[in-house]
Amino acid sequence: MTHAPVRIAPLPPADRREPGELFGNGFTLFADMLLVGFVTAVACLPVVTAPAAFAAASTTLRDGARDTAPVTAAGYLRLLRARLTAGSLAAGLLPPLLVTVALVDVALVRGALPGAAAVAPALALTVLAAAVVALRATALEAPHQLSAREALARSLGDPRGSALLAAAVVLAALLAWSVPLLVPLLPGPLAFAAAVVEISSAAGPKTA
Template identity: 65%
Template sequence: MSRAPAPPRDRRETGEIFSPGFALFADMLLVGLLTSLACLPVVTVPAAFCAASATLRESVGTGTQIRIGAYAGHLRAHLSAGSLAAGLAVPLLAVVLLVDSALVRGALPGAPAMAPALALLTLGCATVGLRATALPAPHRPSAREALLRSAADPRGTLLLGSAVLLAALLTWSMPLLTPLLPGPVAFAATVVDLRVMTPRRQN
């Protein structure tokens, strides 16, 4: 009897979550590094995370390992005047947070209450922004759509917010891990969106 041909090494078998060698983990690390490099110009942050989510979504759908060329193609597709304009909000938000943090540290009335409010605002903006970048094609990143999805799926929003908080804590405690963290964060945003889009099985 002739043996069935072995599956290609770059594909996962049906129903297999982790391929040999923990390829999924390696995929996230690769996406994290590529996203960190793509974020260096700062204004490219939205396009970089859109490309990360699209690359991970494609990998999950086809079962193939992630290639640098695939990420580069998605990045080129998401680089536009609109995404670059949205990227200007990143340094602007950073400046606002620095100014507000300086005011909170001052002897101003209500400063103790402003500190947690500022942290929650930052966490909320990051979570909604990630949900915007995880929107599947043909959707373009949209703050309105991300807000609607966040409100319609509070559990998923809470899970994604927890992932963002964990990434922030890891950045603070182990800065050397920072270049790798965009991958798991983008993966979390993608999984949360796929969780909503995938219909529940009937028992």
């Protein structure tokens, strides 16, 4: 008596590995975020280059997720050079200005001024909202990339995506505060979160 051969269903594409590959696509994506995060942190050191650095990071990770371009340091640097324009460098002056205003406000709040209990949460929410809009601006695809007006419109029009991105910013801040050694790697996950939110936001109206 013969038995019919047992057929084993093939693994889905996301779980397949090349011969000799130890990890799946999930680990590859994680490694890509760490690489891009570190390179982005270095590119942000001049401060005014931060918008261009995050824009290049979002594009690099988005292209990698779509399998349209490999995630490499050389590819990132090529995108960074393309985004280092007069407009992006001018936008790079806004983060240190915002930080300066926030530090002055914190000093005033600590001065026991009337209404300090209400000013502190409002200040924190303002900084968080500014970070969300800034990240969404860097994740926009051409020709809207680094457009503050377009980023603000999309942030207001997509509250769910903005809330998810705000949660990512809060988590990154907590990690930076508790484990300072992770700071050079955090730009990668933040840029990827912004890219994913932007992809979801852009795809939403088409699937409705």
